[in-house]
Amino acid sequence: MSSQDNPEKNLPTAQDTTHGAVDVADEKHPFADPGLPPHEHRIQDIDERAAKRSERTVALLFTLSMLATIGFIASFVAIPVEKMVYIFPLGRISALNFALGVTLGIALFAIGAGAVHWARTLMSDEELTDERHPIEAPPEVRTKVMDDFRQGAKESQLGRRKLIRNTMFGALTLVPLSGVVLLRDLGPLPEDKLRHTAWSRGKLLINQNTNEPMRPSDIVVGSLTFAKPEGLDEHDHGFNNEIAKAALMIVRIQPDDIKDKRTLEWSHEGILAYSKICTHVGCPISLYEQQTHHVLCPCHQSTFDLSDGAKVIFGPAGHPLPQLRIGVNDEGYLEALADFDEPVGPAFWERG
Amino acid sequence: MKKLSARRRHPLAALVVLLLALACTGGLYAVFAPADKAQADETAQSLTIEEGKKLYTVGCASCHGTGGQGTSDGPSLVGVGAAAVDFQVGTGRMPAHTSQAAQIPDKRTIYSQAEIDQLAAYIASLGAGPAIPTEEQYSPEGADIAKGGELFRNNCAQCHNFTGKGGALTHGKYAPSLEDVDPKHIYEAMLTGPQNMPSFPDSTMSEQNKKDIIAYLGEVNSDKSESPGGMELGGLGPVSEGLFGWIFGLGGLIAVAVWVAARTAKAKKS
Numbered sequence: 001m002s003s004q005d006n007p008e009k010n011l012p013t014a015q016d017t018t019h020g021a022v023d024v025a026d027e028k029h030p031f032a033d034p035g036l037p038p039h040e041h042r043i044q045d046i047d048e049r050a051a052k053r054s055e056r057t058v059a060l061l062f063t064l065s066m067l068a069t070i071g072f073i074a075s076f077v078a079i080p081v082e083k084m085v086y087i088f089p090l091g092r093i094s095a096l097n098f099a100l101g102v103t104l105g106i107a108l109f110a111i112g113a114g115a116v117h118w119a120r121t122l123m124s125d126e127e128l129t130d131e132r133h134p135i136e137a138p139p140e141v142r143t144k145v146m147d148d149f150r151q152g153a154k155e156s157q158l159g160r161r162k163l164i165r166n167t168m169f170g171a172l173t174l175v176p177l178s179g180v181v182l183l184r185d186l187g188p189l190p191e192d193k194l195r196h197t198a199w200s201r202g203k204l205l206i207n208q209n210t211n212e213p214m215r216p217s218d219i220v221v222g223s224l225t226f227a228k229p230e231g232l233d234e235h236d237h238g239f240n241n242e243i244a245k246a247a248l249m250i251v252r253i254q255p256d257d258i259k260d261k262r263t264l265e266w267s268h269e270g271i272l273a274y275s276k277i278c279t280h281v282g283c284p285i286s287l288y289e290q291q292t293h294h295v296l297c298p299c300h301q302s303t304f305d306l307s308d309g310a311k312v313i314f315g316p317a318g319h320p321l322p323q324l325r326i327g328v329n330d331e332g333y334l335e336a337l338a339d340f341d342e343p344v345g346p347a348f349w350e351r352g
Numbered sequence: 353m354k355k356l357s358a359r360r361r362h363p364l365a366a367l368v369v370l371l372l373a374l375a376c377t378g379g380l381y382a383v384f385a386p387a388d389k390a391q392a393d394e395t396a397q398s399l400t401i402e403e404g405k406k407l408y409t410v411g412c413a414s415c416h417g418t419g420g421q422g423t424s425d426g427p428s429l430v431g432v433g434a435a436a437v438d439f440q441v442g443t444g445r446m447p448a449h450t451s452q453a454a455q456i457p458d459k460r461t462i463y464s465q466a467e468i469d470q471l472a473a474y475i476a477s478l479g480a481g482p483a484i485p486t487e488e489q490y491s492p493e494g495a496d497i498a499k500g501g502e503l504f505r506n507n508c509a510q511c512h513n514f515t516g517k518g519g520a521l522t523h524g525k526y527a528p529s530l531e532d533v534d535p536k537h538i539y540e541a542m543l544t545g546p547q548n549m550p551s552f553p554d555s556t557m558s559e560q561n562k563k564d565i566i567a568y569l570g571e572v573n574s575d576k577s578e579s580p581g582g583m584e585l586g587g588l589g590p591v592s593e594g595l596f597g598w599i600f601g602l603g604g605l606i607a608v609a610v611w612v613a614a615r616t617a618k619a620k621k622s
Contacts, residue, residue: 043619090582120617209557224550286510289548
């Protein structure tokens with residue numbers, strides 16, 4: 001420790017044997033600081049045989065870790081991936097997974113346990129006190145740094161050659177712009193994509209189970225069916241983007257049980273088509289209770305009453321589920337009569 | 353032949369002869385009397401319905417009405433079909449203890465399958481409805497398990513969880529676990545939509561679709577299912593696994609740290 005690092009004036013003026021403890025109570029310190037307790041030895045410090053025992057224990061743990069690592073490699077090589085074993089209470093699990101997990105667990109645990117045992121029984125356990133001192137550098141060091149800087153500035157002719165200085169500032173100012181320009185890739189803004197889905201007038205409702213269009217007689221009261229718009233194939237490039245907005249659930253309720261007039265008007269003889277996307281944060285929502293006509297969102301328990309315009313009757317959702325107006329085409333298949341009249345899914349700033 | 357005659361005085365010989373004779377008579381009757389078969393079937397059918405009606409009057413009529421027309425305590429059973437009866441009674445949901453509970457749970461079945469068939473025949477005679485599926489319809493043979501998984505996730509997983517572990521609904525209702533449920537009952541539930549479950553009729557979910565779904569469930573949620581990772585923790589995914597990690601993983605680390613620090617290494621214990 002050189003005097004430069006720890007100048008005299010930063011140290012307590014009088015260091016005593018109890019590491020700066022105030023051992024006399026005065027007005028400022030009403031309780032006497034007892035200082036550190038006297039150091040006590042461990043059995044390993046006194047008895048060399050005990051120390052040897054500890055050494056052997058630590059070495060044993062490290063050896064165990066080595067064996068476990070070898071076991072890990074051996075299991076990886078030897079156990080086939082598809083081999084399943086029954087292990088209580090885990091059930092029928094992959095033998096390879098189990099062997100890899102157990103051996104790696106032992107390998108890591110044994111290293112940790114060995115290190116802890118080593119530190120506790122053999123490494124020095126003398127208590128030490130480190131005095132804190134101000135982190136400010138001494139004045140002569142600060143003066144020297146400033147002098148060095150001025151001299152460097154002068155030698156580099158930064159002050160004299162203004163052209164270099166200004167162009168350098170220009171270059172340094174412009175470089176971050178390349179990062180800012182890249183942010184353009186976060187866009188473009190969605191424009192009106194959030195307000196429209198793949199549904200439009202005349203598009204057939206395609207059953208997602210069978211990939212066939214549906215007739216009203218296919219949909220019985222109390223049933224639940226999921227539909228996608230005609231012309232949207234699961235193997236299409238943008239299918240997930242489109243279905244995320246266009247997903248539709250179809251239920252049938254006795255027309256007498258439908259409370260809302262518009263809901264009934266937009267249905268076909270009690271067949272209702274609603275967006276499957278929760279208006280809270282957009283979870284797919286189709287936990288339909290056919291006796292109560294309620295739909296529950298599994299994410300935050302928003303509950304909608306499908307017989308009453310899908311009004312929110314519980315939970316954090318802010319809008320009813322949008323209903324798709326449906327009818328029957330000339331061939332007797334269910335079709336959409338228009339796109340959803342409001343944006344599906346969660347609200348957004350400009351939704352209105 | 354010698355062997356056979358040597359045993360002719362065996363105490364069970366008479367019984368064996370009697371059984372053989374009975375089997376012959378029965379076989380001959382079956383061969384020579386097919387003319388009356390249709391007639392016999394019809395009589396048997398009406399007898400079954402008669403028996404079913406008796407059972408119904410004793411066990412079901414107090415809630416569902418004397419003619420299955422329903423009362424304030426139980427819905428009408430006209431047109432629910434044999435499949436609904438086989439499901440409700442076969443899983444022990446019916447007869448229910450009360451009509452006031454949020455949901456009627458499954459419990460020990462109290463009717464024999466023969467009695468259930470009689471009840472089903474009676475209810476089916478009240479109005480046309482889905483029939484009890486045949487084994488061919490619900491056995492997983494010839495099913496596409498991967499397609500079944502897709503169908504299950506699209507149609508069923510929202511309530512019953514991805515691997516059919518069940519889940520909660522509103523006001524105390526819940527979607528039960530599908531673990532080790534008889535494939536026949538799964539098929540019937542899809543067909544008829546018991547309690548608050550919507551139905552998935554053949555017109556929107558084909559017989560093959562149902563078969564695929566049942567095969568998928570047999571693969572992921574039965575006593576034969578394999579779970580490569582083990583310890584599924586309810587099959588809920590990151591939620592239960594994270595909770596387990598935080599509580600038992602971190603908790604274990606803290607406990608070990610406390611244990612290590614609480615034990616002094618000093619020779620003189622204080």
